[in-house]
Every structure is written in C-alpha cells, then in structure tokens.
Amino acid sequence: VKYVDEYRDPELGRAVRAELLAAVEPGRHYKVMEVCGGHTHSIYKYGVDDLLPDNVELVHGPGCPVCVIPMGRVDDGIALAHEPGVIFTCFGDMLRVPGSHGTLLDAKAQGADVRMVYSPLDALRIAKANPDREVIFFAIGFETTAPSTALTLKRAKAEGVTNFSCVCNHVTIVPPLRALLESPDLRLDGFIGPGHVCTVVGARPLGFIPADYGRPVVISGFEPLDILQSILMILRQIGEGRCEVENQYKRVVPFEGNLRALEVMSEVFAVRPHFEWRGLGFISYSGLRLSDAYADFDAERRHEVPGVRVADPKACQCGEVLKGVIKPWECKVFGTACTPEHAIGTCMVSPEGACAAYYNYGRFAHDRAVV
Amino acid sequence: MRVLQLDEDRGLALCETEDGQRRETVEIALVDARAGGLVLVHAGTAIA
Numbered sequence: 001v002k003y004v005d006e007y008r009d010p011e012l013g014r015a016v017r018a019e020l021l022a023a024v025e026p027g028r029h030y031k032v033m034e035v036c037g038g039h040t041h042s043i044y045k046y047g048v049d050d051l052l053p054d055n056v057e058l059v060h061g062p063g064c065p066v067c068v069i070p071m072g073r074v075d076d077g078i079a080l081a082h083e084p085g086v087i088f089t090c091f092g093d094m095l096r097v098p099g100s101h102g103t104l105l106d107a108k109a110q111g112a113d114v115r116m117v118y119s120p121l122d123a124l125r126i127a128k129a130n131p132d133r134e135v136i137f138f139a140i141g142f143e144t145t146a147p148s149t150a151l152t153l154k155r156a157k158a159e160g161v162t163n164f165s166c167v168c169n170h171v172t173i174v175p176p177l178r179a180l181l182e183s184p185d186l187r188l189d190g191f192i193g194p195g196h197v198c199t200v201v202g203a204r205p206l207g208f209i210p211a212d213y214g215r216p217v218v219i220s221g222f223e224p225l226d227i228l229q230s231i232l233m234i235l236r237q238i239g240e241g242r243c244e245v246e247n248q249y250k251r252v253v254p255f256e257g258n259l260r261a262l263e264v265m266s267e268v269f270a271v272r273p274h275f276e277w278r279g280l281g282f283i284s285y286s287g288l289r290l291s292d293a294y295a296d297f298d299a300e301r302r303h304e305v306p307g308v309r310v311a312d313p314k315a316c317q318c319g320e321v322l323k324g325v326i327k328p329w330e331c332k333v334f335g336t337a338c339t340p341e342h343a344i345g346t347c348m349v350s351p352e353g354a355c356a357a358y359y360n361y362g363r364f365a366h367d368r369a370v371v
Numbered sequence: 372m373r374v375l376q377l378d379e380d381r382g383l384a385l386c387e388t389e390d391g392q393r394r395e396t397v398e399i400a401l402v403d404a405r406a407g408g409l410v411l412v413h414a415g416t417a418i419a
Contacts, residue, residue: 002409004391066405089415119415121398141414155382197412199419252411252419260401261418360406 003251008046016228017051023235030056031187032234033324035177037064037352038222044225044361052217056231059186060322062176062280063194066093066350069236070278071310073169074099077138079306080167080299086132089123092116093350096343100310106140119234120166127156127164136299141363143311144196144287145338146170146182147261150268153290153297167300168289171275173197173358174205181213186324190234193219195249202257203245210243221249250367268294276326278346279312279319310351318345321325321354328358372397374404382404386412 006012024030034040040060041314043049049058062068074097081088081104088104095105095116108114117123119300127135139149149166156164173194180186193206197221199255209217216237220230230248237243247253268291275287299305313319315339317331328334328347338344340356345355351360372386372395382400387410389392398416410417 004389118395119398121396121415144418145414147401147418148398148414151400151416196411196413196418254419257419258401265403 004223007221007225009225012186012225013228016225016232020051020056020228020232020235021053023232023239025239026055026057028055028237030189030235032190032192032231032337033059033061034192034193034227035061035063035173035189036197037067037350037354038196039192039194039220039227040064040354041352041357042224042227045355047189047361048224049226049362051228052231056235059188060321060328060354061112061155062180062277063142063173063197064350064354065145065171065347066097067318067353068171068277069097069282069346070142070276071099071312072276072306072308074104075101075310076307077167078104078107078112078304080101080136080303081107081114081158082110082132083303085134086113087126087133087135087345088112088114088138089112089126089135091118091140094138094140097346098343102361104200120149121155123334124152124156124161124164125237127161128159131163133163135164136170136243137164138169139166140169142171142194142197143200143265143355144172144267146265147200147258150241150264151157153268153294154264156297156321157294162296166290167299167304167305168269170269170288171286172288172330174208174282175283176338177204177209179280179283180323181209181215183323187216189238190216190218190322192230192234193217193245195219195221195226195253197259198247198249198253200258200261202343203247203255206245210245214243216243217245219245219247219249221252246309247309255303276309277322279322313344316345318347318355320345321345328355328362372410374406374408375409377404377406384410384417386410386417
C-alpha cells in the first residue's frame, strides 16, 4: 500500500537504527516524549522502542483524546443518555470509558438509546432520520477531530436540523504541553510532535517549545520508520546544539496547517477559560465550547447536565501515566484489576492509550526482557 | 483513502481504503479532492 509499505521496510529500519546508535552520546540518558496516542500505539505495535539505543527512553504524553476525558464529563454524558427521547451518539471508544457509576455501555444495557458512530456526520444522519427524537453527539478529540465536528454543525445549521446538538469536549494540545514543561517532576530532552494535529494547526503553534523551553520538536508521521527517523532528527538536533521545530511528516503536514479547517473551527468554537483533564486537573484555555453563533446546538445549554467534578479512583494512576511520570506497567492495577476488558482508567480503554497499547503489544517484550 | 466519486454539490465524496476493505462517505470541504486522488481522513472528514 502506497505511503505504508515503504515506511515499514525492515532494511531501512535497521539502517536508521545504526544511525541512531551513532547519534547518541555514550553515558548520556535521553528522554523523548511522544505527544500523540497514535504514536504510542505504533511504538508498541511495531516494537519501535526495541530498536532504540539503551540510553534513549520514550515517555508517553497526553495526546490520547479518550484518556483525558474526566469522569465528571462521562457522568454528564450518561445523564443525557438517560433523558427520555434522547438518542446519544459517540465514538466507540467512549462507550467503555468509566464514569463514577459505570460506562455509557452500562447505560445502554440499562435501556438508554446509546449508539456508536464513526463520525459526527453519522450522528447528524441519525438526527435527520429521527426528527421526533433529540440526537446528542458527544464530541471528543484534539484539533484533528474538531474540524469534523465543526463542519457537521455548520451542515446541521445550513440544513435547518433542529433536533441535533453536541456536548463539546474538544481540547487543544498546546496548553497541556506547556503545563508538562512547567512541571518540576519531569525532565524531557525533546518531543515527537503530533502529526495529525499539526496537519490542522501547522508547525507554528509548537514553536514555543524550542523558543521558551529550549527543547527540540520533530513533527512525525505514524509509521515505524517515521517515528525512528523523527527520534534520529531529535538526537541530531541535540548533538548539533540546535533547537527548533522540524517537520518529518512533510508528505502530509504543511507548515501553515489546514487554513480552511482553522477557519471553520474559529467560526464554530470558542475557547473555554478552563477545562478539566483526567489526571492533569484544570488547565486554562485548553478546551473548546460552541461559539454563541452555534449556541442552539450546544447540548450543555439545551439540557440540564450535572456538571459535577468527580475525583479519579484512588487505585488508578492514569494521571501519572499521562504526564509521563510512570510507565503503564508501574501502575498498581495495570494488567490485574485494570485490563482492556475491565478498564478502571481511561488509558486502558482506547487503543491509543499508553496502558492499552502496552497491554496489547509491549508487555510481551517487557516479559522477555525480565526473564 | 482513495476518492472514488465526488459529490461536490454536497461537499462529500465516496472514498475507499487502499486495501479495498472499506468504503465511507467523507466530508471534503477542507481539501481539494479529486477522483482517484488520496485523502487523509479523520472522523469522517478529509483533513489533508
């Protein structure tokens, strides 16, 4: 398959590994954060970390949209799903994210009309097919997904669909990265930049990382060779004393981003003064709500939602995993009380979550290493 | 995904994964899509 096979070539992988070995300084330990959950998934699926020099450590970041949804927002969704006449729609991963009293899947089992959709457009189709029902879409995701929600709301407005609304949980990537860089308990040497977020926002918003914090960033694709090459580019920047935003994913990411997507997002969304992230707490200007022009489509304005903040379960250490402070297998409940089938924490739900990715792929390599 | 058919009036396109396993109606308002071309699709919307 074009753009896939050539980025999974084992010979090229071995060649990049040799260059990585040559690029590191012996005795120095390098910590590189992959921001995006898609990268985390690829790293474990393809064993990218097994190809790295021993002194290069990958740290998983907060870029998994499902992982960062706080319990209180899930409870809000479940409350809406139980309202009479409502068809509640969401992406498949969200169905299994635990709230304080169960999941949306549990709500469905209890009789709520909860439906999985692949896109916001699917949710709008359901609304048009059920004009006597109120259809709510539970929107999650970073800047990669937000344009899709925005376009769907524009379409709903243009077509005069009045039984459709959206719970907006969209978040932006820069504020949590800044919060992580301000954190005293995390030392990072560089960042693998989120390729698909940057497809929308471009490279410029990540410029604060080298400018304000002196750390290199390489925007990366998602195939194993993309990630290996990006790590090599980071190590070369460090070795050469450079510090800038580089773009490894040029076949997709334009420097200025997708201007049409940014325009539609600015029309449909407004920035919230603060938004809660699971495990990370409230982060200023990190969440999006619907703009006043789209207030009629805002489920939080059209319906009563509990809006209660709920603390994470004590056993769950998703916060530390999302901040890169601990590895998935260092969590007290990893692989025992918390598994993909019975997740306690969000990081075990989505395939992009560090715990789920590690549980599904990485733990076997770890077990081999321990033996 | 590869664009099979454009419906420019509605801003949609019928697209297929490169392995031919799945077809999907995709929003194309954010890109310059053409029949036979490739688009990067996220949550039902072509973003590149």
